[in-house]
């Protein structure tokens with residue numbers, strides 16, 4: 104029997120005993136390719152979710168100059184977030200496409216963690232691939248790794264100490280980091296009742312999807328195939344899968 108003959112192991116449900124989440128991702132649209140339906144479920148449960156975009160996705164549309172594209176994509180992201188109950192979207196202003204893992208990025212994310220003081224940080228897959236041979240995008244790897252490290256930085260008074268003025272304090276309260284769509288995912292969130300909101304959220308990226316074309320531009324089809332696969336491993340119709348990195352022993 105080869106490895107591909109074996110059914111993938113079942114997913115465990117993601118712990119939902121928390122109140123606030125900060126989602127930190129590289130680009131507008133990153134949350135919408137899989138995680139937005141879970142966000143819709145969480146906000147419907149009364150949780151607060153804030154989005155932080157590391158870049159404004161200004162290099163994402165081939166036919167559009169970044170100076171024009173950035174503000175357009177920010178507006179699309181704000182509309183997209185509103186669909187799933189997120190009314191705070193922040194942009195850190197790093198340059199799209201050439202994002203570097205490093206201290207400036209970690210510092211900016213740590214500052215956001217210290218300001219928002221979330222229970223949970225959500226990011227996207229930061230592994231080398233999506234599970235096969237298809238390579239992950241460089242900005243996703245940089246942003247996700249930096250988010251994970253910045254969570255720890257935010258809790259240490261002596262790391263990025265210069266941020267701690269005007270009442271900003273260290274924040275040690277992040278219990279776990281959830282990386283959406285990771286090939287290392289062992290957990291998932293049942294999105295059966297919120298799948299349509301996730302699709303509607305992606306569709307708010309109108310200019311981006313129009314510029315994209317191909318299978319990823321077909322929001323329903325693309326999201327459904329992944330949600331159905333994840334759902335079958337959780338024993339529900341639709342799900343969003345997450346790698347859970349627990350920060351509590």
Ligand SMILES: [Zn+2]
Pocket residue numbers: 129130132133240243
């Ligand atoms: Zn992206």
